[in-house]
Amino acid sequence: MDIEWLKDFEALVAQKNFSRAAEERNVSQPAFSRRIRALEEGVGVKLINRQTLPLSLTPAGDVFLSQSRIMLRTYYETIDRCQIVSAAGENVIRFATSQSLYMTHYKTHIAPLVQQGGLDLDLNSTSWDADQFVSALQQRYCDVILTYWHPSMDFLAPLELGKCEYLTLSKDDFVLVSKAVNGVPVHEFDKANKKPASLLSYGVASALHAVVDHMLRKTSDSGKMLTVNRSALAISVKAMIMEGFGMGWLPRELCKDELSDGRMMILGDDSHIAHLEVRLYRDKENNKPTLRSLWNNMQALTQDGLS
Known part of the structure; x- marks a missing residue:
């Protein structure tokens, strides 16, 4: 599959018109149409619904559009990286x-x-x-x-x-913390007869996601916590904790200032600490x-x- 075909497809989706898309791509309309047909033949399905005005995508075309954007982004990122490595x-x-x-x-x-x-x-x-x-x-x-x-x-x-x-x-400790006000944590999980505490956790893209899952499997208090949000970055989890939305695990080094001045408190005991x-x-x-x-x-x- 020619990478130029993906660029043609993106242009056609944006313009919804063969003539305008061909002009944007700086080729004649017949040549542009042939390239779109070649793309569809390569994929094996119709991507463009030519019976509508303006042009629209078929269901397969909708799927291909999202993947095409990923492929183009990967292509451009790869070129950038190669140029950076070469220049370095x-x-x-x-x-x-x-x-x-x-x-x-x-x-x-x-x-x-x-x-x-x-x-x-x-x-x-x-x-x-x-x-x-x-x-x-x-x-x-x-x-x-x-x-x-x-x-x-x-x-x-x-x-x-x-x-x-x-x-x-x-080394660093991965500690369970909550925002604190006047020496009292805003969120706790160890009081009886209370609904589960709100836990701010990590998405699967984060390296720390697996550690939180490990801690939840390990601690007997996991049933007292309910995950209400997942973030990709520890700094985002920290920000939400400081806004009072819930408790969460953070590397101690990342929140040492807040722990030192009392804006955060560590919850639980040694069983709630992971060693990184x-x-x-x-x-x-x-x-x-x-x-x-x-x-x-x-x-x-x-x-x-x-x-």
């Missing part, structure tokens, strides 16, 4: 991390290396789905990723089974000299921290 060259290390780690552990462990040069952060990565970090590292879209790790995070398993290695830079590692992963077969140097420096720092 061998001396720049492409670095990816989530928003919560960028706002906390990144500043402590990685930012000083950026200042020394040779390290380039992909800010797009702060909104990636969890499994995108794995595929990005495997496909060399980036050279290193900084991520939380917990035994429940199955999406990281391909890295550990494959050609990757990691360094544990630090903050890990740096790389592909062992990536032979960039700058990456080897970075890895050796980080390895020395982690050994010093453990000694």
Whole structure:
């Protein structure tokens, strides 16, 4: 399937007219019509209902439109990434991390290396789905990723089974918290004869989704909580907690200021705490000299921290 056909299809959907779409695509109308027919033949179904004015999509065309947009977005993102990698060259290390780690552990462990040069952060990565970090590292879209790790995070398993290695830079606790007013939590789950407490959780795109599910299976208090919202980002869960919409699990480092000044309180006991590692992963077969140097420096720092 020619990528230009997808662009033609998008133009026709927008213009709802063959002549205007052909003009937008800078081709003659007969040539444009042939390309649309070739697309339909390639898919094997009619995508355009030519009996309506203006033109409309068939039910199959509606389905194809959403997938076409995904394919085009992937195509453009791939070109961008290839150009970025090419422009970066061998001396720049492409670095990816989530928003919560960028706002906390990144500043402590990685930012000083950026200042020394040779390290380039992909800010797009702060909104990636969890499994995108794995595929990005495997496909060399980036050279290193900084991520939380917990035994429940199955999406990281391909890295550990494959050609990757990691360094544990630090650790963090995943704590159940609520907004607090005058030293009293706004939400609690351990009082008898009350309806389930509102729980703010994580969507499947988040690396922390699996950890919350693990904690809910583990704790006997899970029946006293009702999930009322799921967010992709920890910073979004934190914001909703601070607005008083419910309780939720957060990395302690992300809410340390609020815990320190009493705007948040930790709920439950030790059974409600999950222990996270903050890990740096790389592909062992990536032979960039700058990456080897970075890895050796980080390895020395982690050994010093453990000694």
